[in-house]
Amino acid sequence: MRNLIIFAILCLALTQLNAQQNIMGSDAQRAAGKVIYDDKCAQCHGYEGDAASVAKTYFRPQPRDFTAATYKFRSTPNGELPTTEDIKRSIRLGMPYTGMPAWPEFSDQELTNLAYYLKTFAQDVFEEYGSTPSIDLQSPPAYSDASRDRGRMVYEENQCLDCHGEYGRGDGKSAPTLVDQWNEPIRPADLTKRWTYRGGATRTDIARTFITGLDGSPMPSYSIEPIEDQWALVDYVYSLGGTDDKYNEANYSVAAFATPYKGDIVIQDVASAKQTYFQNTEVSTFPVVGQVVEPGRAFFPGVNSINIQTIVNEDDIAIMLTWHDMSAETSGGNDPSVELPIYTPDSPPDTMGQYSDAVAVFFPTQESGGPEKPYLMFGDSKLSVDLWYSDLSKSEAQVIVGKGIKSMEPAAEQNLQTWSEYDNGQWTVIFQRKRVQEGAVSFDQEDVFVPIAFTVWDGYNKERGNKRGMTSWYSIHIPTLQKPSPVGPMVETGFWTFLVLGLIVAGVKLRYRNGDA
Amino acid sequence: MNIVPVAIIVLVMVAFSQLSKRNILRLNVVAWMVIWWLAIYFALSYGINPPLPASIIGMFMFIVSLALAAYLTTSTDDMEAAKSAFVNFIINPRYALPLILVMIGLPVVSAYNVYSDMTQPPQPPLSTRTIHPPPPPSITFKGKTIDLIEDENPYRALKTDNPAEFAKHVENGRRVYFQNCVYCHGDNMAGRGIFAHGFDPIPANFRDPTTIAMLQETYLFWRIAKGGPGLPAEATPWLSAMPAWEKFLSEEEIWDVIIFMYEFTNQEPRAKEELH
Numbered sequence: 017m018r019n020l021i022i023f024a025i026l027c028l029a030l031t032q033l034n035a036q037q038n039i040m041g042s043d044a045q046r047a048a049g050k051v052i053y054d055d056k057c058a059q060c061h062g063y064e065g066d067a068a069s070v071a072k073t074y075f076r077p078q079p080r081d082f083t084a085a086t087y088k089f090r091s092t093p094n095g096e097l098p099t100t101e102d103i104k105r106s107i108r109l110g111m112p113y114t115g116m117p118a119w120p121e122f123s124d125q126e127l128t129n130l131a132y133y134l135k136t137f138a139q140d141v142f143e144e145y146g147s148t149p150s151i152d153l154q155s156p157p158a159y160s161d162a163s164r165d166r167g168r169m170v171y172e173e174n175q176c177l178d179c180h181g182e183y184g185r186g187d188g189k190s191a192p193t194l195v196d197q198w199n200e201p202i203r204p205a206d207l208t209k210r211w212t213y214r215g216g217a218t219r220t221d222i223a224r225t226f227i228t229g230l231d232g233s234p235m236p237s238y239s240i241e242p243i244e245d246q247w248a249l250v251d252y253v254y255s256l257g258g259t260d261d262k263y264n265e266a267n268y269s270v271a272a273f274a275t276p277y278k279g280d281i282v283i284q285d286v287a288s289a290k291q292t293y294f295q296n297t298e299v300s301t302f303p304v305v306g307q308v309v310e311p312g313r314a315f316f317p318g319v320n321s322i323n324i325q326t327i328v329n330e331d332d333i334a335i336m337l338t339w340h341d342m343s344a345e346t347s348g349g350n351d352p353s354v355e356l357p358i359y360t361p362d363s364p365p366d367t368m369g370q371y372s373d374a375v376a377v378f379f380p381t382q383e384s385g386g387p388e389k390p391y392l393m394f395g396d397s398k399l400s401v402d403l404w405y406s407d408l409s410k411s412e413a414q415v416i417v418g419k420g421i422k423s424m425e426p427a428a429e430q431n432l433q434t435w436s437e438y439d440n441g442q443w444t445v446i447f448q449r450k451r452v453q454e455g456a457v458s459f460d461q462e463d464v465f466v467p468i469a470f471t472v473w474d475g476y477n478k479e480r481g482n483k484r485g486m487t488s489w490y491s492i493h494i495p496t497l498q499k500p501s502p503v504g505p506m507v508e509t510g511f512w513t514f515l516v517l518g519l520i521v522a523g524v525k526l527r528y529r530n531g532d533a
Numbered sequence: 534m535n536i537v538p539v540a541i542i543v544l545v546m547v548a549f550s551q552l553s554k555r556n557i558l559r560l561n562v563v564a565w566m567v568i569w570w571l572a573i574y575f576a577l578s579y580g581i582n583p584p585l586p587a588s589i590i591g592m593f594m595f596i597v598s599l600a601l602a603a604y605l606t607t608s609t610d611d612m613e614a615a616k617s618a619f620v621n622f623i624i625n626p627r628y629a630l631p632l633i634l635v636m637i638g639l640p641v642v643s644a645y646n647v648y649s650d651m652t653q654p655p656q657p658p659l660s661t662r663t664i665h666p667p668p669p670p671s672i673t674f675k676g677k678t679i680d681l682i683e684d685e686n687p688y689r690a691l692k693t694d695n696p697a698e699f700a701k702h703v704e705n706g707r708r709v710y711f712q713n714c715v716y717c718h719g720d721n722m723a724g725r726g727i728f729a730h731g732f733d734p735i736p737a738n739f740r741d742p743t744t745i746a747m748l749q750e751t752y753l754f755w756r757i758a759k760g761g762p763g764l765p766a767e768a769t770p771w772l773s774a775m776p777a778w779e780k781f782l783s784e785e786e787i788w789d790v791i792i793f794m795y796e797f798t799n800q801e802p803r804a805k806e807e808l809h
Contacts, residue, residue: 055797056720056721059707059708059710059711059720060711060720069711070707070708070711070712071711071712071715074711074712074715113727114727115715115720115727117719117720117721117725117726117727118725119721121721121723266730268730270657271657273654273655303730303731304731305727305728305730305731305732306716306728308716308717308728308774308776309760309761309774309775309776310776310780311780311781315716358780358781361712387660387769388766388771389771389772390771391761391762391770391771392771392772392773392774396762396771399771463655465655465657465658486731487731488731488732488733488772488774489733489771489772490657491657491658493655493657495655500651502647502648502651502652505647505651506644506645506647506648507644509640509643509644509646509647510640510641510643510644511640513639513640513643513644514636514639514640517635517636517639517640518636520623521623521632521636524619524620524623524624525623525624528620528623528624529624
């Protein structure tokens with residue numbers, strides 16, 4: 017009997033030791049993790065795990081301070097520590113559209129070692145509380161529109177729209193005021209862009225994100241009952257980004273395509289123009305990234321994509337741009353050519369001044385006659401660009417001829433009209449001009465591609481001048497207004513093919529009519 | 534290369550060859566030519582990644598057709614066999630139905646081709662560019678001439694002479710990289726930075742053994758100092774988002790970040806060319 021008790025105690029001690037090992041790993045594992053950490057992670061998260069690093073202020077959200085033991089992405093309840101698997105998952109998949117990349121290079125073992133080493137930055141806390149089990153999420157029932165409609169009510173009941181906005185564009189009324197645990201500004205997710213969800217884009221990921229909450233951020237946890245309502249909220253959020261898993265990834269366009277419009281284009285305002293002219297036009301989406309090429313670099317631009325729809329008739333071209341912006345800044349003005357200093361970590365925070373939102377679409381002023389284009393940074397001394405620019409604190413558009421950021425002059429002719437509207441987190445700006453214009457970009461040819469690029473200034477983010485969101489050069493197709501019918505050429509080709517075949521067959525038959533070859 | 538389609542094509546070809554060798558399937562020379570033509574067509578269409586443009590495949594298939602015709606003419610017997618098969622198909626009443634199908638089918642196929650050509654959405658023009666253009670013999674960096682053929686990284690020798698001092702340059706290079714380059718070239722230097730998807734051409738992947746491991750350090754110095762605008766026309770300088778870092782960095786900072794790039798990716802720079 018005594019032996020049995022000793023044996024039981026021993027077993028218990030062993031399992032305790034084992035549990036401890038499962039939380040913190042072995043010395044060898046942590047040592048192996050440290051080697052990887054110091055090489056790949058310390059430049060942002062700091063050698064001591066405290067995010068005191070050379071790169072810290074260049075990112076928003078900033079790299080996580082592991083000494084706080086606050087982890088956004090967990091499978092455990094709000095306020096609890098993550099499991100080893102949670103940490104591994106975060107490293108492996110990264111957080112899209114933040115400075116934290118995915119690390120497909122690491123093996124499972126390397127990820128495990130790294131996770132154990134990360135925990136040592138808050139060793140006491142992990143040793144004591146590190147064994148919280150994951151919440152059982154269960155697998156989601158199939159998506160249904162009825163569940164989505166119920167989900168909209170759950171969305172409203174839980175005040176999701178206070179931050180995420182009426183249509184989920186991350187533009188709720190408290191969105192501009194949000195800060196994280198370290199008092200750094202943080203933006204609510206734009207729920208219409210599932211590929212930017214930090215915690216993952218699948219329906220299970222969505223459930224996990226709101227059930228566990230994102231610790232350290234203003235995103236609380238929600239336990240929604242009954243469970244049907246929980247999945248209803250998942251379905252509503254999922255529907256905001258399109259009810260197909262293909263929208264879990266970004267679907268950026270390779271080019272823009274103008275649609276022919278029969279009749280005159282007479283625009284009164286944005287709302288009616290959307291109905292009348294742009295209803296059945298092709299939408300192209302291009303990624304917007306920070307201008308990091310020239311001084312005034314924007315490391316965390318406020319806008320990450322822009323949509324374009326275009327119509328043309330015989331005389332006019334009208335371009336409609338839409339993009340999501342957390343808040344409309346319509347006072348203070350903006351200027352594409354204002355000079356900005358080079359940012360260093362010692363620079364004071366760029367929080368002074370008031371700048372309005374602004375947008376520009378630009379083209380080469382003239383065809384180069386070859387593959388050459390103007391330099392993508394607003395042109396160069398040899399080839400200039402025509403910027404169609406709209407400062408959204410003003411009602412007039414401006415045409416600017418750019419020969420690089422240091423040479424931006426108003427164009428001689430300013431025959432450009434513009435309309436704009438801000439609606440629940442989305443700007444819409446329409447430009448209209450005659451297709452042909454002396455000395456400026458002209459759209460006089462049909463069935464051609466014209467180079468096009470975009471830039472967006474988010475006034476909330478203090479963007480102006482070269483601190484801006486930009487795109488690469490893309491191209492826009494100017495269509496043939498009268499699309500030729502394929503029937504004529506089809507009949508013609510069919511006929512000639514038949515004739516040639518017939519002649520061959522007739523010839524052979526004639527020559528060999530008296531028997532075998 | 535896409536392994537699976539290529540493997541399937543090879544297996545099918547081997548199967549045909551075995552079947553015909555064992556006289557289970559009797560294939561004349563025309564049938565073999567058709568099989569080869571189709572095999573090459575499928576291999577070009579599905580076996581290559583990234584996919585070849587249709588126009589290139591068309592060009593290759595034209596050459597393949599010529600080659601097969603040339604092969605046929607090398608043997609009189611084969612020529613005769615092909616010719617009699619062809620004539621037989623036309624004049625033998627047994628093949629009347631297939632002949633009618635061909636007479637109707639081919640015009641329909643060519644009409645469909647015209648249809649799909651005319652209704653296909655327009656494709657944006659592709660631009661070609663040279664990825665590693667030849668460097669100029671020398672550049673001027675902040676008033677100083679740097680000879681791209683003769684000069685070397687002034688801190689490279691420290692690696693063996695003074696490892697402690699070298700480590701400082703590596704650390705400084707790390708700082709420069711993570712304050713400046715990481716947005717495009719990525720945390721692991723694999724070209725997957727947070728802004729990489731917004732640029733075309735995409736940022737270079739320094740882990741790829743065909744990039745920095747193939748280049749001298751002075752080449753990197755040139756590309757970093759002069760950036761996109763410093764490229765020759767064949768390398769589309771107007772598209773490149775690579776900054777001209779002479780606006781931001783000192784000479785030492787550039788040499789340091791070059792050292793760091795090789796250390797971080799466990800690669801060695803290409804040795805200086807020996808002139809003979």
